[in-house]
Amino acid sequence: MPTPPLVQTVRRRRLGSALRGFRNACGMSIDSAAAAMRWNVSKLSRIENAKAHLPIKDVALLLRQYDVTDPDVIAALEALSKDANKTGWWSTYGDVPGASYKDYIGLEDDAESTHTYTPGLIPGLLQIGQYAREIIAGTAITRTPDEVSALVEVRKKRQAILTDTTRPTGPLKFWAVIHESALHYRSAAVPTLMRDQLRHLLDLTDLTNINIQVMPILATPHPGMVGPFHVVRFPQPWPTVINVENIRGGSFAEGTEDVKVYEAAFERIQAAALPVEDSREKIKQIMEDSTA
Incomplete structure (x- = not known):
């Protein structure tokens, strides 16, 4: 079979x-x-x-x-x-997305909300196309150019979940905490890339289902210093799932105690980051400085 x-x-x-x-x-x-x-x-x-x-x-x-x-x-x-027997849109990409990545997309597709901390880059759901291409090409070190292009398409298609009003729970509620250093990325190939990416972040903050916080470079120590992770929540009765990222994709934690630890960790990360409005001003300031 x-x-x-x-x-x-x-x-x-x-x-x-x-x-x-x-x-x-x-x-x-x-x-x-x-x-x-x-x-x-x-x-x-x-x-x-x-x-x-x-x-x-x-x-x-x-x-x-x-x-x-x-x-x-x-x-x-x-x-x-x-x-359970429905085939997700990502299945058309075959084995190009790794197994853990397809697992995550399947969970994300059913999720009600996601809270994520990313220390080194803009979260995938918030990336513009050119930024996604550069990041994927630079981090997916075993991929061919065609596979990189396919992964960029997958990432862009995932983003529809942020505005899809036909979902049972409405557009995905997304709360991202991004380290300030990630906002200072500079592209040698496309000098205007980060200005466009930061403008996109500012535009996304106009959506009521999206919140973005910036973790300042001078922040106090916090659990996010260990690495990136996602807290994925679902409508009842489904339990919360944790996705911990690594260079090979990621791993999942679903046990009650593990989930509690990561949820508490994200709360501490939020407390250490700039408030939402101050974060918006920080993004705007960095964007304006990048064009000076």
């Missing part, structure tokens, strides 16, 4: 994890749950481990075995079951 598209794996994994959590919460063994559904144990095990699809018609029946009757919870899991 061919491996299912990764977007299915992402959504199936979230569904399977939720089902396993409800089963454990009610104290039911996997053998008992399977017997109650008149399934063999391997079927339920495959569903919980994202290796098989749970039909929508069975969602409420299975949740009933776990004493889950909240209609909002049932509806949320049925919606995820319905979407």
Whole structure:
């Protein structure tokens, strides 16, 4: 059997994890749950481990075995079951986006909000095309020119999530804290690049779903000094997911304790950064200085 598209794996994994959590919460063994559904144990095990699809018609029946009757919870899991077999737009790019990157795009597509800290560059959702091209070409060191172009397209398409009013939760709520040093990047090939990029940031701050803070160079020590990360939140009942970036893509943290640590870390980062209005003035000042 061919491996299912990764977007299915992402959504199936979230569904399977939720089902396993409800089963454990009610104290039911996997053998008992399977017997109650008149399934063999391997079927339920495959569903919980994202290796098989749970039909929508069975969602409420299975949740009933776990004493889950909240209609909002049932509806949320049925919606995820319905979407588990949908192929995301990013699948058309094949294996060009790495596995962890496709995982992240799949999560981002379902997210209600994202909080991100980036010490060395402008976050991908806020990048203009030319800036994205230079950054990707400089950091994706194993990529061919064609793959760089494809990754730039992926990054630009992701940005539609910031203004898409057709999403169930509306446009993605995005809160970014960017280190001041990232705003001073200079392009040798395109001298006006950062002026255009900073103007784009200022334009984005006019959107009510986007907040940008600048971490000043002289800021007090804070958890963001360790590196970039994203706090990705979803509508209830889905738990928050943490994405920690690295040069090979990123890794995920989904455990309750890990999530609490990163959420607390982001709060401290926000407190150490300039307030939103002061950040806007800082961006404007750097933009004006770059044209002097």
